[in-house]
Amino acid sequence: MFKPFKNLRALLDSKSLELRQAPKSAAYEINAVQTDHRSEHEIFEEAMADVKKLPRFNCLIQVPPPPPLPNTVNAAERETIVQLKNLVKYGTGFVVSLTPEYVEGLANGVPPTVARRLHRGDFSVQAHFDLHGLGVQDAHEAFDAFLNRCVAAGKRAVLIIHGRGLSSPSKPVLKSKVYQWLTTSPWHRWVIAFTSARLCDGGTGATYVLLRQKPLTKRLRKKMIR
Numbered sequence: 499m500f501k502p503f504k505n506l507r508a509l510l511d512s513k514s515l516e517l518r519q520a521p522k523s524a525a526y527e528i529n530a531v532q533t534d535h536r537s538e539h540e541i542f543e544e545a546m547a548d549v550k551k552l553p554r555f556n557c558l559i560q561v562p563p564p565p566p567l568p569n570t571v572n573a574a575e576r577e578t579i580v581q582l583k584n585l586v587k588y589g590t591g592f593v594v595s596l597t598p599e600y601v602e603g604l605a606n607g608v609p610p611t612v613a614r615r616l617h618r619g620d621f622s623v624q625a626h627f628d629l630h631g632l633g634v635q636d637a638h639e640a641f642d643a644f645l646n647r648c649v650a651a652g653k654r655a656v657l658i659i660h661g662r663g664l665s666s667p668s669k670p671v672l673k674s675k676v677y678q679w680l681t682t683s684p685w686h687r688w689v690i691a692f693t694s695a696r697l698c699d700g701g702t703g704a705t706y707v708l709l710r711q712k713p714l715t716k717r718l719r720k721k722m723i724r
Contacts, residue, residue: 597702599694599702600693600694600702601673601677601692601694601705602691602692602693602694603677603681603689603692603693604690604691605686605689608691612691612708613691613693616655616691616692616693616706616708617693617694617695617696617706618696619696621654621706621708622655623655623657623699624653624655624656625644625647625648625653625656625657626656626657626658626659627640627641627656627657627659628659629641629658629659629660629661629672629676630659630660630661632672634672634675637672637675638679641658641676641679642685644658645685645688645709648709649709653709654708654709654711655706655707656706656707657695657699657700657704657705657706657707658704658705658707659700659703659704660672660675660676660703660705661703662701662702662703673702673703673705676705680692680705680707687710687713687714688709688710688713688714689707689708689710690708690709690710691708692705692706692707692708693705693706694706
């Protein structure tokens, strides 16, 4: 059998090898590695012993606020801005009678001042009825029943809430019907005047109606014309 290392022991014994001594620095490093059994955390703490912690507020970059814009707005523009803010926040300055949704009607011979007074709130509302959620037929029946009760009780100034009809595809349905019933139905003989309500009572989504004590007859109409 092939035995290549058979005579290796005899060869080593016949030749003496001189071993060189390792440098002291290398031996120190080897011994230091072999004898230092500290954990990595302990070694890190020793290395960071002289490091000082920075306060947290010093780690943030303080960005100075931008300089204020030059005051180029004049007094009139500032007043307009204040009015717009009050209009949006509180409704101050909003005039219902100046909007396209405002409605108004007067019987023959009634001066326009009556409508202005009615819209202004000079007549105390004695009864009100809400038509919201009703179809046209049900709303008409409720409208007739409400005015019948008001006339029977002697109430003069009433409020009918119909909504603005913003969800209607074309024109507001109930609002248009209330206008029609007040002007063309038999109730027009009982109506002195009607106007859109103030904001506090529903604005253009409601209507003030001023009723007569007795219906207007042809004879009474002739007297008024004379």
